[in-house]
Amino acid sequence: MKPSNITQMPAVIANNxxxxxxxxxxxxxxxxxVDKGEIFGxxxxxxxxxxxxxxxxxxxxLANSGSASVDGFDVVKDYKEIRKRVGYMPGRxxxxxxxxxxxxxxxxxxxxxxxxxxxxxxIKGIYQQIEPFKNRRAGDLSGGMKQKLALSCALIHKPxxxxxxxxxxxxxxxxxxxxxxxxxxxxxxxxxxxxxTPYMDEATLCDRIALIMNGEILKIDTPQNxxxxxxxxxxxxxxxxxxxxxxxxxLYPQVQSCFAFGDIHHVxxxxxxxxxxxxxxxxxxxxxxxxxxxxxxxxxxxxFMDLGISNPSQTN
Numbered sequence: 202m203k204p205s206n207i208t209q210m211p212a213v214i215a216n217n218x219x220x221x222x223x224x225x226x227x228x229x230x231x232x233x234x235v236d237k238g239e240i241f242g243x244x245x246x247x248x249x250x251x252x253x254x255x256x257x258x259x260x261x262x263l264a265n266s267g268s269a270s271v272d273g274f275d276v277v278k279d280y281k282e283i284r285k286r287v288g289y290m291p292g293r294x295x296x297x298x299x300x301x302x303x304x305x306x307x308x309x310x311x312x313x314x315x316x317x318x319x320x321x322x323x324i325k326g327i328y329q330q331i332e333p334f335k336n337r338r339a340g341d342l343s344g345g346m347k348q349k350l351a352l353s354c355a356l357i358h359k360p361x362x363x364x365x366x367x368x369x370x371x372x373x374x375x376x377x378x379x380x381x382x383x384x385x386x387x388x389x390x391x392x393x394x395x396x397x398t399p400y401m402d403e404a405t406l407c408d409r410i411a412l413i414m415n416g417e418i419l420k421i422d423t424p425q426n427x428x429x430x431x432x433x434x435x436x437x438x439x440x441x442x443x444x445x446x447x448x449x450x451x452l453y454p455q456v457q458s459c460f461a462f463g464d465i466h467h468v469x470x471x472x473x474x475x476x477x478x479x480x481x482x483x484x485x486x487x488x489x490x491x492x493x494x495x496x497x498x499x500x501x502x503x504x505f506m507d508l509g510i511s512n513p514s515q516t517n
Contacts, residue, residue: 210273212237212362212393213258218267220253220416227253229416230267235395235409240388242407243397244505250416251397252292255366258395259289272361285313288355292367292397294347298340302331302350305339306357313358323390324353327383345376352383363387365396369403381406401502412505419508424501431499433457433507434470438480440489449487453480458510467503 213235220228228250235241243251256262258269260280269276271283296305303317306328310316321328331349334342339350348368355363365384369377381403384394396407404410405424412419412427420427438459440446443466450459450468458469477494484492499507 210270211235212239213241213269213271213395215254215258215269216267218254218257218264218269220250220257220262220264227416228257228264231413231416231418232267233411233418233421235393237393238388238391239408240384240394240396240406242404242410243395243413244399244401244404244410244501245397245413246399248415249413251413252366253416254413255289255364255395255397259287259364260284261289285358286361288358288360288363290351290355290363290365290368292370294339294351296339296347296351296354299338301336301338302342303335305350306353309354310357315358317357320357320359323359324356326386327356328353344372345379348372348376348380349383352380356387360392362393362395365394367397367399369398369400377403401500401505404501410501412501412508414505414509419505427501427504428499431504431507433499434473434475435497435499435503436468436470436480437462437465437493437495437497438468439465439491439493440484441491442489445487446484446489449484449489453483455480458506460506462502467497467506469503469507 211234215231215233218228218231231254243254245251253262257264258271258276260276260283263277272286274282276283297308300308306317310320327349331346334346339347342350352368369380372380384396388394407424409421409423410427411421438446438450443461443464447459447461447466450456450466455470455472455475456468457471460467480494481492
């Protein structure tokens with residue numbers, strides 16, 4: 202039965218979704234909504250609950266409590282209708298390794314009672330990149346080509362909502378960049394996209410993001426708003442011995458947190474009235490050399506780390 206006022210409803214709604222596996226609580230009262238045509242990112246580390254959430258929303262598993270709808274259809278009562286309307290690309294490559302590229306795509310098209318020819322316009326920009334290898338077995342493809350084939354199979358039945366579970370994990374940087382260009386093109390066609398990723402740099406490519414840790418959503422907002430709302434003093438600190446510097450910074454009384462970010466340590470201070478001279482003196486007394494201390498602008502990863510520390514349930 203088709204729900205009424207479907208055009209006014211968000212594409213995805215989750216209300217207090219909880220899921221446990223024996224004694225492990227994977228999701229804790231997750232609530233959010235996704236507007237039609239939006240790219241919505243679920244950002245968090247491995248084990249945060251991203252895959253469990255996507256499997257519930259695509260009707261593959263049941264939540265212990267809470268409710269959810271996709272395109273206005275309930276994930277429990279209307280699971281058959283939802284499966285016609287969503288495309289799902291799991292984190293692990295799950296196509297048939299022994300079938301060729303073309304055979305995999307034809308199989309998924311037939312499952313949804315369509316054909317490659319009927320919806321070729323939808324996957325053309327993606328599939329054309331692997332079409333020269335259409336007779337190659339899927340198991341023999343590179344990571345980037347497997348990714349494109351999996352996306353083509355998820356799109357062949359013209360879904361209105363696309364769920365992508367860590368689609369760029371293990372893929373080279375060039376393929377990652379190409380993949381996001383493809384997602385932006387799909388968004389222009391009106392497809393709603395939910396994408397999960399552990400890569401914080403991909404968060405800025407989404408319209409809105411939900412930061413998730415240990416099964417709980419820490420915050421939902423646009424990437425820019427999230428960064429703008431970071432209200433702590435943040436420093437970038439370097440010295441000759443970066444490993445020892447990390448330990449010594451964490452012992453400094455005014456330091457709330459200190460994390461390694463590549464070749465620089467990001468330091469959040471408890472007190473805005475900090476003194477660069479005092480910190481330099483402290484590090485010099487600890488025998489550090491070539492000390493560099495500069496205020497820096499926060500990124501999404503800084504916001505994520507700060508929210509994780511600030512949330513009491515994440516520090517217990």
